[in-house]
Amino acid sequence: GAGVSQSPSNKVTEKGKDVELRCDPISGHTALYWYRQSLGQGLEFLIYFQGNSAPDKSGLPSDRFSAERTGGSVSTLTIQRTQQEDSAVYLCASSAGQVSYNEQFFGPGTRLTVL
């Protein structure tokens, strides 16, 4: 069965441009998470979806960041007016539900470089 997929795998953009990152979770997984991993740093939580709703947006670093999830499946993370400090690997994970024991399965990430 397919795991979590993300696209694009790499994205190079110019400062000030908008970017969209996509995440396809494992089929049937109701919970979906976005993280950011900067070079040499730990994972930074951005946002969590349960179904199509986002009960926890506390990690979004600014109002330039937004995310949506449609049909309880695919999610997109949008960064508007990108800045150089947005350069990082953006990881998506999904899990079978809200139970804390459930394992999160991670995608390979999207490496974003803002020039």
Added chain:
Amino acid sequence: KNQVEQSPQSLIILEGKNCTLQCNYTVSPFSNLRWYKQDTGRGPVSLTIMTFSENTKSNGRYTATLDADTKQSSLHITASQLSDSASYICVVRENINDMRFGAGTRLTVKP
């Protein structure tokens, strides 16, 4: 201050040797603790999960320990292989939505 501290930050060992990675946390309340392995350019993959009542759990050559009283966990790798070269991340879960990530230990296994 990060609520999950990992040490060492990086480690280089020779193939076939053993090593132990440490994770100290201050997260409370505690639900569970996972160790993840992250290969370069890949997403993290879970190695073990430990709950409050578990002291040790093995997954092949990986053995995790947990002392919930002192809030310490370790990951022991036996007879290391080149493919063990990766970052190892400790994640402590507070509740359903609240997870705290360590910065990871970068392990390099050399032939």
